[in-house]
Amino acid sequence: MKKIIILAISTFFLSSCAEEFLTRDHPTATTDLNFWNTEGEINTALNILYDQVPTGGFRYQNNTRITFEGMTDNAVWYANFFGEVNTIALGNSNSQMRATEWAAIQPVWQENYTAIRRANRFLEHAGKALIEPALKKRYFAEARALRAWFHLDLMLYYGEIPIVTTVVLPTETDLVKNTKQEVVDFVLAELDAASADLPNLYAVNDIKRITRGACYTMKTVALLNNLQYAEAAKAAKQVIDMNLYKLHPSYAALFNYEGQVNEERIFIRQSGNDxxxxxxxxxxxGGNACLNPTGSLVNTYETKQGKTLAELSPDSAAIYKASPNYRSNRDPRMELTIAYPGSTFYGDLNPWDDSPNNPNRLAANYSSKTGYWLRKYVDLADRGRGRGSLDYMVYRYGDLLLMYVEALVESGQWNNPDVIKYINMIRNRAKMPNVDIKVYNNEAKMRELYQRERRVELAFEGSRLFDIRRWKIAEKVMNGVVEGAIDPRTKKPVNVETRTFKAKDYLWPIPAREMEGNPNMKQNPGF
Known part of the structure; x- marks a missing residue:
């Protein structure tokens, strides 16, 4: 036991020292000469890079993608931390938002460039390690792919960013932005080079590591968000043609411990939803109820017969708006994503009882402001634990298939048989009927369909912010009053907040301290 404890302490100490070393030169008199020598040191450096992949959850000082759904029409954010999420959602973002202890937005720039610097340190120095050549080649490919991904992540939030491929010292403050196309071209070239030296699969204990399929998926993301649709379709097809990934049979199990290890996962952050x-x-x-689903999202789910609420008679639509899962006749993904008044996942939820003895009353502390609660990625086994160990899927096969469908439709191939084929696969897995091809029989209707499918299939997985930006619909869906559930006492939806969206909000502002410290840095338009 004593040896195990000593080993654990030593591993933690090595990791902590290495993390400081990779961020700041010689923080504890460590030098490049005496570090990059063993496989253990190389693995430690790589693990630190993997630890900077985004979480899905709500960690401080991290890229927390589920939290960022509060900047979309899927949710509202109410908590005493991550205040910039609500600031941006309300249309009040500005270049003076600064990183604080509780910040969620501004650290993304700093943390991703910290990760890029660490990757560059790795690529410059790890070659001298005494490791079997084939394994060393794989390690280098992992670092290279991760460096590309951190650039891609920055581009999705900020647009034009500097490409950094050397170790930039803290004293170097002359970075210049590259164009978005230059960033995309760099990312694609790096992922192509890395994928050649990466495996298709790892053992379960290495499941967080980047694979060839993950590289192809990242290429798809880069191309799709640069509106290079034909190329994005080809990249997505590379993943499909690997015949490696499958839709997990159970949509419900996909987001809890029961289905934690599955063939749908493409790229994950281990314990990212802890x-x-x-x-x-x-x-x-025992929760905080920080992120509350909107009525807009709830009303997007179809009935089990495949009808949208807009396709129903006004009286029928009103019934489902007032009682979302009336007669258990809604898309099952709704109940597996959202807890609503009358649902039993969390027990009896009645936001309409204003009694002080009702902790779930509307807008009470740690209750919902909309009358809806988030359920996806919540496993009741974590109750009382403080933290659990659920992984976060950065990319999964269902997402990839929908990206492929979008790329086909937007490249003029809306009637390609693969469009209906893969949408039906996703719907059928959720126990929904096939697409009615008599209704969805032209490009505009197919666009409406894939956009709705992405919203309900991927709600609260971190993709919605990028989707509404790419589709240029944010000025439509992020302007006006945010409505929650129908209050049975007034027969009207709860009015939660009023949002404003301006053209500048399609990008985040470059952090103020970056602007102040770098005379060559140009602020994003409108800030």
């Missing part, structure tokens, strides 16, 4: 129960569940069972 605090989702704590931040999502109602207060009366």
């Amino acid at each position: 605090d989702t129960f704590y931040r999502s569940a109602p207060g009366y069972i």
